[in-house]
Amino acid sequence: MLLDIKERTYQYLVTEAIQNEMARDENVFLMGFEVSHYKPNLLEEFGPHRVIDMPIAELAVTGLAVGAARVGKKPIVDLIGTSFFFLAMDQIANNAAATKDLFADQLTSSLVIRGLTGIGEIPGGVHHCRMPHSIFMQIPGLRVVYPSCAEDAKGLMTASIRDPGPVLFMEHLRLYKSVATREIPSFIPLGQAVTRIHGEDVTIVAIGPMVKEALTAAEYLFNEGISAEVIDPRSLVPMDYETIVNSTKRTGTLVVVDEAHETCSAASQIISVISEKLPYVNVRKLTVPDINIPFSAARAWDKFSPTAPQIIEAVRNLVKDK
Amino acid sequence: MKHIQENNRILATDHRSRNNITHELYRGNLKNELMIYSKMYLIRKFELCVYDTLKKDDLLSRFVHLSAGQESIAVAVCEALEKDDRIAVSYRNHGVLLARGAECGPLMAEILGKSTGYCKGRAGSMHVLDASLGIIDSSAVVGSHIPVATGSALASWIEKDTKVTACFFGDGSTSEGAFHESLNIASLYKLPIIYICENNERAVRTHISKYSSYSSIAALGTSYNIFSVEISDMDIFEVHKVVLEAVKRARTGGGPTLIECKTRLLLGHYSNSESIQQYDNVSSWKTDDPLKKMRQDLLSKGFIKDVVRIEQMVNQQVNEGLEYALKSPYPSY
Numbered sequence: 166m167l168l169d170i171k172e173r174t175y176q177y178l179v180t181e182a183i184q185n186e187m188a189r190d191e192n193v194f195l196m197g198f199e200v201s202h203y204k205p206n207l208l209e210e211f212g213p214h215r216v217i218d219m220p221i222a223e224l225a226v227t228g229l230a231v232g233a234a235r236v237g238k239k240p241i242v243d244l245i246g247t248s249f250f251f252l253a254m255d256q257i258a259n260n261a262a263a264t265k266d267l268f269a270d271q272l273t274s275s276l277v278i279r280g281l282t283g284i285g286e287i288p289g290g291v292h293h294c295r296m297p298h299s300i301f302m303q304i305p306g307l308r309v310v311y312p313s314c315a316e317d318a319k320g321l322m323t324a325s326i327r328d329p330g331p332v333l334f335m336e337h338l339r340l341y342k343s344v345a346t347r348e349i350p351s352f353i354p355l356g357q358a359v360t361r362i363h364g365e366d367v368t369i370v371a372i373g374p375m376v377k378e379a380l381t382a383a384e385y386l387f388n389e390g391i392s393a394e395v396i397d398p399r400s401l402v403p404m405d406y407e408t409i410v411n412s413t414k415r416t417g418t419l420v421v422v423d424e425a426h427e428t429c430s431a432a433s434q435i436i437s438v439i440s441e442k443l444p445y446v447n448v449r450k451l452t453v454p455d456i457n458i459p460f461s462a463a464r465a466w467d468k469f470s471p472t473a474p475q476i477i478e479a480v481r482n483l484v485k486d487k
Numbered sequence: 488m489k490h491i492q493e494n495n496r497i498l499a500t501d502h503r504s505r506n507n508i509t510h511e512l513y514r515g516n517l518k519n520e521l522m523i524y525s526k527m528y529l530i531r532k533f534e535l536c537v538y539d540t541l542k543k544d545d546l547l548s549r550f551v552h553l554s555a556g557q558e559s560i561a562v563a564v565c566e567a568l569e570k571d572d573r574i575a576v577s578y579r580n581h582g583v584l585l586a587r588g589a590e591c592g593p594l595m596a597e598i599l600g601k602s603t604g605y606c607k608g609r610a611g612s613m614h615v616l617d618a619s620l621g622i623i624d625s626s627a628v629v630g631s632h633i634p635v636a637t638g639s640a641l642a643s644w645i646e647k648d649t650k651v652t653a654c655f656f657g658d659g660s661t662s663e664g665a666f667h668e669s670l671n672i673a674s675l676y677k678l679p680i681i682y683i684c685e686n687n688e689r690a691v692r693t694h695i696s697k698y699s700s701y702s703s704i705a706a707l708g709t710s711y712n713i714f715s716v717e718i719s720d721m722d723i724f725e726v727h728k729v730v731l732e733a734v735k736r737a738r739t740g741g742g743p744t745l746i747e748c749k750t751r752l753l754l755g756h757y758s759n760s761e762s763i764q765q766y767d768n769v770s771s772w773k774t775d776d777p778l779k780k781m782r783q784d785l786l787s788k789g790f791i792k793d794v795v796r797i798e799q800m801v802n803q804q805v806n807e808g809l810e811y812a813l814k815s816p817y818p819s820y
Contacts, residue, residue: 194645214644214645214647215645217641217645217676219672220668220671220672220675222668222671222672224634224664224665224668225633225634225637225664225665225668225669225671225672226634226668226672227634228631228633228634228635228637228638228665228669229634229635229637229638229641229669229672230638231634231635231638232575232623232624232634232635232636232637232638232639232640232641232642233638233639233641233642233645234638235623235624235635235638235639236573236623236638236639236642237642238642238645240638255628255631255665256631256634256635259626259628259631260624260626260631260635266609267606267609267610267614268606268609268610268614268616268618269605269606269607269609269610271606271616271617271618271619272618272623
C-alpha cells in the first residue's frame with residue numbers, strides 16, 4: 166500500500182508488521198484495550214475473532230495470552246504502556262518466561278507484548294515515564310526488543326512475532342510519530358546489532374532513542390577530529406555482545422547511552438560485560454538519574470534524558486585521557 | 488455491535504455430537520460405581536503413599552500439597568471431559584492428574600524430583616503436568632493459572648473447536664484479582680470454560696471467614712453474570728451431573744460456569760506433619776469422607792469382593808510407581 170511519506174511513521178510501520186503477520190499466519194491474533202481502534206483498521210480486515218478488545222485488566226489479559234499461546238496460538242498483547250506491564254508482572258515473569266523451562270519443553274509461549282516506554286516530550290509524570298527494559302532483561306526466558314527508529318520498527322516487530330517468544334517490544338514515546346526516510350527492512354533478526362557509523366576512537370552503544378543523540382554527537386565529534394563508532398543493539402535480549410566487544414577492542418573506549426534510571430540499567434550490564442572481557446578499556450555510561458520523573462508541561466524531557474551535548478562532553482573527556 | 492451478537496451464536500446443538508460418547512454416570516450401575524471407586528481410591532492411596540514417603544523429609548514435603556479428601560471433584564470432572572479438552576490446575580494437582588490418566592511412576596518420580604518424572608524433575612510436585620493429557624498449567628502462585636485457563640478457552644472460542652477448558656482452584660484463589668479479572672472476561676465473551684472452586688474453607692491455615700468478606704463463592708460468579716452453582720462433593724454423581732451441564736453449556740456457546748464445590752482436606756495444606764497436626768485441631772470435616780462413604784455403600788450392597796480386588800490392584804499400582812520413582816536417578820544440572 167502506497168503511503169504519503171509523512172504517514173510512514175514508527176507507529177504505522179509496527180501496525181503494518183502486525184497486519185502482514187496476521188495475514189501470513191492465521192494463529193497470530195491481536196488482543197488488548199481498544200485494539201479495534203488501530204489505523205489501519207485491523208478489525209475490519211480480520212474480524213472480531215482475531216482483533217479482540219479486552220477490558221482494562223492487564224494481569225488477566227496477559228495471562229489469557231499465555232494460555233492461548235500454550236495451546237498453539239500466537240497472541241500480540243497491547244498493554245499500551247510499559248508502566249502497565251507491572252500489573253502483569255506475575256504472568257510475564259512467573260508464567261510466560263517460565264513456560265518452556267518449567268515444564269521441560271512440553272509447552273511454548275509464543276507471545277509478543279507491546280507498550281510505549283520512556284520519557285515523552287512532555288514528561289507525563291511517574292506513571293508515564295517508565296523505562297523498565299533492564300528489569301525485564303533480568304528475568305530468564307524473556308526476549309526484550311527495542312527499536313531505535315521507524316525504519317527498524319517493522320522488521321523487529323516481524324521478527325518478534327515469528328520468534329518462539331515470549332517477546333517484550335519496547336516502543337519509545339518520542340519515536341512513535343517519527344517518519345521513516347531510509348530503506349525499511351522487512352525482517353531484522355533478534356540478537357543482531359547494527360553499526361550505524363564506523364569509527365576508530367570511541368565505541369558508543371546507544372539504546373532506542375539514544376541512537377539519534379549518539380549520531381548527532383558523532384557528527385560534531387568528527388569535526389573535532391574524533392571518529393566515533395555508533396552501535397545500535399536493536400534487541401537487548403538476546404544481546405549481540407560480540408559486535409560491541411569487537412568494536413571496543415579496536416577503539417579502547419566505550420560509552421553506553423541508555424534512557425533509563427542509572428541503577429541496574431542495560432548500560433550497567435553492557436559496561437560490566439565488556440569490562441570483564443576487556444579490562445583495560447575506558448568506560449562511561451550516560452543514563453537518567455535515579456529519581457521519579459516529574460510531570461513537565463515545559464517539555465523539560467532533556468533535563469532528565471541523556472542528550473547529544475552530554476555524549477559529546479563525555480567522549481571529549483574520555484579521549485583526552487587516552 | 489456486530490461482534491457482540493456473534494458471540495451468542497450456538498456452536499453445536501448437542502455436546503455429545505463431537506464424538507458420540509456419552510459421559511453420563513448412573514448411580515446404581517455397578518460398573519460405573521466400581522470404576523468411580525477405583526479412581527478415587529487410586530488418588531487416596533497415592534496421596535497416602537506420598538505422605539508416608541516424605542515423612543522423613545520435612546524440607547521436600549514443604550513443596551507437596553495433597554489432595555486427600557478432595558478426590559470426588561477431580562474424578563467427577565475428568566469423567567465429564569473429552570480427551571482433547573483442556574485442564575489447568577494449582578499446586579494441589581495430584582488428584583486431578585491421576586483422574587485425568589497420569590501414571591503413578593512418572594508422577595511420583597516428578598514429586599521426588601527424579602529425571603524420569605513428567606517434567607524431567609524440573610517442576611516437582613507443584614508444577615508437574617503432562618501436556619499430552621491436555622494439562623496446560625500447574626501453578627504455585629495462587630490464582631495465577633486462572634487467566635491462563637481462560638486463555639485456553641479464548642483459543643477455543645477463536646478456533647470455534649467446541650473444546651472446553653476446566654480450571655481447578657481453591658477458595659483462597661478467590662481473593663486474587665486474577666480470579667475476578669478472568670471471570671469478567673470469560674463472561675463478556677462467553678468463553679467455553681468451567682471454573683471449579685474446591686472450597687475446603689482454608690487458605691493455607693486461615694479459615695475463609697477470616698480472609699473473605701463473602702460467604703458464598705458461587706455468588707461472586709453471579710455478579711459477573713456467570714451461571715454459578717454451589718454443591719457438596721459428598722455425592723460424586725451429583726457433582727458429575729452439574730459438571731456435565733457445565734460442559735454442555737460451554738460447548739454450545741452458553742459460556743462459563745462457576746462450580747463452588749464444598750470439600751475438605753484430610754491431610755492439611757502442606758504434606759508435612761506439622762501442617763497436618765495444626766489442621767486436625769480445626770477440622771470439623773474429619774468424619775465426612777466421600778471415599779469412605781462410597782466404600783461403605785458398596786460393602787453394604789454386598790460388593791466386598793470387588794472392592795477388595797480393586798484395592799489390591801491399586802495398591803500394587805501405587806507401590807510399583809513408588810519403586811520406579813525411588814530407583815530413578817536425579818537429573819544432572
